[in-house]
Amino acid sequence: MSGEPVFAALSDATRRTLLTRLADGGPATATQLAAELPITRQAVLKHLEALRDARLVTSxxxxxxxxxxxxxxxxxDAVGWIADVGGQWDSRLAALQAQFSSPRAK
Amino acid sequence: MSGEPVFAALSDATRRTLLTRLADGGPATATQLAAELPITRQAVLKHLEALRDARLVTSxxxxxxxxxxxxxxxxxDAVGWIADVGGQWDSRLAALQAQFSSPRAK
DNA sequence: ATGAAGTGCAACTCGCAGGTTGCATCCGAC
DNA sequence: GTCGGATGCAACCTGCGAGTTGCACTTCAT
Known part of the structure; x- marks a missing residue:
């Protein structure tokens, strides 16, 4: 019911960096990504595997x-879970939605 | 700039359980929560400290x-970051918003 | 004022995640 | 075919996070 491996995947800063990098610059290889980061290609590969396990990237x-x-x-799924928890605070949920509809504003 | 300790806080299943428990059943003490979980009061306390560091709970x-x-x-903040990453896929972002506006539907 | 319930602090164990190195393997170019 | 760039696999090191136990301290009730 509550299998949320997405949060585990997003918990690591390096993995978040990889996601933004891939989202901004488009698809890339492990070697390519490793060149732009202070870590080994193997480390990047492990993170990519973790992300793939969470269905956040495809190879x-x-x-x-x-x-x-x-x-x-x-x-x-992650947003859904967050909405569930925050659901009790309707007013705050509105604030969330506001920020959601203008992500560029940040 | 990208200090997202929230994801780290949400990465643990026990902490997510604690959050839902507190959201559903209202405020509670550490001893109380420990009674409903298969772990020690001390363990619960550590998790609560972690959650408090992430400003997700107050004591x-x-x-x-x-x-x-x-x-x-x-x-x-978490939702904002997710929106940033998913920002490239406008159509998918729409789907996110849809799920967001009807959390009960799940 | 004393005993029980609740909290706070500290030391300790243990497993696993993040990272490294080394080598084998595959594929494309020349 | 053979050489180089790229991936795949495995063993290994290391630190930290989750959990436990034990004890000292506070606070309410009788």
Whole structure:
């Protein structure tokens, strides 16, 4: 009922960085991403595996390379859970929705 | 800039359980919560401290007891970050909003 | 004022997640 | 075919987080 591996995936700062990087710059390979980060390719690979377990990225082989792409659908589960918890505070939920509809405002 | 301790707080299943418990059943003490869970009062206390560090709960002393209450505001930060990442996929963002406006539907 | 219920603090164990190194393997180019 | 860039796998190190136990301290009730 409450299998929320998404939160576990998002708990790590490096993984969040990877997600934003992939969301902003489009699909990339593990080696490519490792070059832009202060950690090893292997470490990046492990994080990508964790993200793939959480269905947040998909891997697609292109020749000898493997591109990783963001698939943000599971994030909806996280938002759903948050909405459930915050559901008791209707007024605050309104505030959430406001911020949600103008994400660029930040 | 990107201090998102909220995700770290939500990464643990026990902490999520505590949050829902507090959201559903209202404020409670550490001893009270420990009685409803398969872990020690001390463990619960540590989790509550973690949640308080993330501003997700507040502690208020009442006599010799200490009641913990949910303060869901920081959850907005999490949703904001998610919206940022998912911002690239406008259509999917719409789906997120839909689920957001009807949390009870689940 | 004394005993019980509740909280606070500290030390300790233990498993796992994040990270590294090393090597084997696969695929494309020349 | 063979050389180089890229991936895959495995063993290993290390620190931290979750949980426990034990004890000292506060506070209400009798």
């Amino acid at each position: 697609a082989r292109a020749g000898r390379e493997v591109r990783y792409t963001v698939t943000p659908e599971p994030l909806a | 208020a002393r009442a006599g010799r007891e200490v009641r913990y209450t949910v303060t869901p505001e920081p959850l907005a």
